[in-house]
Each structure stands twice: as C-alpha cells, then as structure tokens.
Amino acid sequence: MAGRAIRTVTVRGVTFGEGTPKVIAPLTGGSPEQLRSQVDALLDVRPDAAEWRVDHFAPLTDTAAVTATARELTDRLAGLPLLFTCRTRAEGGRADLDDEAYGELTTAVVRSGHVDLVDVEYRRASEVVRRIVEAAHEQGVPVVASNHDFSGTPSRDEIVARLREMQDVGADICKIAVMPHSAADVLTLLDATRTMREEYADRPLITMAMGGLGLVSRLAGRVFGSAATFGMVGTASAPGQIDVAELRSVLEVLDRAV
Numbered sequence: 001m002a003g004r005a006i007r008t009v010t011v012r013g014v015t016f017g018e019g020t021p022k023v024i025a026p027l028t029g030g031s032p033e034q035l036r037s038q039v040d041a042l043l044d045v046r047p048d049a050a051e052w053r054v055d056h057f058a059p060l061t062d063t064a065a066v067t068a069t070a071r072e073l074t075d076r077l078a079g080l081p082l083l084f085t086c087r088t089r090a091e092g093g094r095a096d097l098d099d100e101a102y103g104e105l106t107t108a109v110v111r112s113g114h115v116d117l118v119d120v121e122y123r124r125a126s127e128v129v130r131r132i133v134e135a136a137h138e139q140g141v142p143v144v145a146s147n148h149d150f151s152g153t154p155s156r157d158e159i160v161a162r163l164r165e166m167q168d169v170g171a172d173i174c175k176i177a178v179m180p181h182s183a184a185d186v187l188t189l190l191d192a193t194r195t196m197r198e199e200y201a202d203r204p205l206i207t208m209a210m211g212g213l214g215l216v217s218r219l220a221g222r223v224f225g226s227a228a229t230f231g232m233v234g235t236a237s238a239p240g241q242i243d244v245a246e247l248r249s250v251l252e253v254l255d256r257a258v
C-alpha cells in the first residue's frame with residue numbers, strides 16, 4: 001500500500017512492517033503448567049510470535065517468578081519471538097497494579113533479557129513510560145506502545161493523535177484497539193489506520209476494531225496498514241480474535257490479491 005517509508009522492526013528473524021501482517025498468538029495461562037501446554041499447542045500452528053499476557057498469571061507481583069517464567073517460555077518457544085504484556089484494568093486487562101508497580105514489573109522483566117518485545121501502555125504515568133522505554137532500548141528490546149478503548153471508538157483524528165503520541169514517546173511499534181458499535185466505527189478505525197500510515201507513520205502500526213463487528217479489521221491489515229494481528233490458539237485475549245489457522249488462511253487469500 002502507499003505510505004511513508006517506515007523503520008521496520010525485526011525480532012528473531014520476524015519483520016514487522018513489511019509483507020503479510022504478522023500473526024501474534026496470546027498466552028493466557030494462570031500457572032506455569034497451563035502456560036507450558038498453551039505453548040505446545042501454539043507451536044503446532046506456528047504463529048509468527050507469541051504474546052505473554054502476564055496479567056492472567058497468578059503470582060503477578062512475584063517478579064522473580066515472572067522473570068523465571070519468561071525465561072522458561074522463551075526457551076520453550078524455540079525461536080518464536082515473545083512479546084511481554086502486562087495489561088492493566090484501566091485498559092481492559094486483569095492487572096490491578098498502580099503505575100509504579102506496573103513500571104517496576106515491566107522494567108525488571110525487560111532487564112532480565114528474556115523477552116523480545118515489550119508492550120507499554122503509553123497512557124500510564126509519563127515518568128513510568130519513559131523509564132520502561134529507556135530500559136527496553138538499553139536492552140535492545142523494541143517497544144510496542146499500546147492503547148485500548150473497550151467502550152467505544154474515538155474519532156479518526158483522535159485515533160491518529162494517539163498513534164502519533166506513541167511515536168513521540170519512543171515506541172518502535174504503535175498499537176491501538178477500539179470497540180466498534182456500528183459499521184461506521186469500523187470504518188473510522190480503518191480510515192485512521194490508513195491516514196496514519198499514509199501521512200504520519202514512520203514505524204509499524206497495529207490496529208484493530210474488536211468484537212464480531214470489527215473482525216474485518218483484523219484481516220485487512222495489508223490493505224489499510226496494520227503490521228500485525230492477534231489470533232488465538234484455544235483462548236482469546238480480546239473479543240473478536242479468531243483461530244490462528246483460520247486467520248492465516250484469510251491473510252493468505254488477501255495477500256495473493258493485493
């Protein structure tokens with residue numbers, strides 16, 4: 001698609017920002033055992049990357065346990081990139097952490113060297129965001145800045161403004177998820193993605209409208225400018241995700257046509 005030249009992001013041989021949108025599969029296990037069996041299921045369908053949604057993990061505040069588990073997951077994923085995500089309640093996740101605790105956990109895991117990419121909710125306290133981004137970049141870990149609106153869909157200009165703010169805080173990839181209540185909302189998300197990609201983005205974007213109405217936005221990244229899409233292996237981490245295998249086959253159909 002048309003657009004500005006962007007700085008692609010490559011981790012473990014997977015490049016975000018060129019070619020077919022990359023498929024990321026979430027791991028939502030509550031214990032190391034559950035996570036192990038999710039990884040095994042995920043390896044069978046080979047997404048491009050895995051996301052550890054640590055907010056589903058029971059000993060969330062035990063940094064040593066989280067870090068040890070990150071290491072185990074990375075080993076077990078056998079070369080598949082791992083995105084570390086602590087999704088707070090404010091953004092639709094389960095982590096009941098204040099901004100300081102969120103920052104401490106995320107920074108510690110990044111510094112451990114056991115994750116390949118890190119999600120940072122860019123609307124947490126600016127000092128906390130700055131510290132995580134700095135730690136990640138010192139460690140050579142690309143930052144996926146994120147924002148989620150589970151209640152509705154902001155205007156096109158507001159979505160674009162948020163994605164630009166993410167670039168300003170030093171994100172390497174900028175991600176936004178919104179909840180549509182109409183087909184017009186889905187179009188708003190897609191138009192914001194296209195506008196950002198064509199006019200302002202100098203790095204990869206990941207965007208989606210959630211829920212059944214928004215599913216089309218999870219499939220059409222190649223056309224509108226989203227570099228990745230989340231697909232599930234058994235358990236979804238957000239409404240509207242479909243199975244990795246189905247997702248891949250639709251992406252391939254679209255890819256052949258574009």
Ligand SMILES: O=C1C[C@@](O)(C(=O)O)C[C@@H](O)[C@@H]1O
Pocket residue numbers: 026051053085087119146148175177208210230237238239241
């Ligand atoms: O940010 C996102 C996107 C997401 O919310 C989705 O809608 O697919 C799923 C989350 O696990 C991930 O962290």
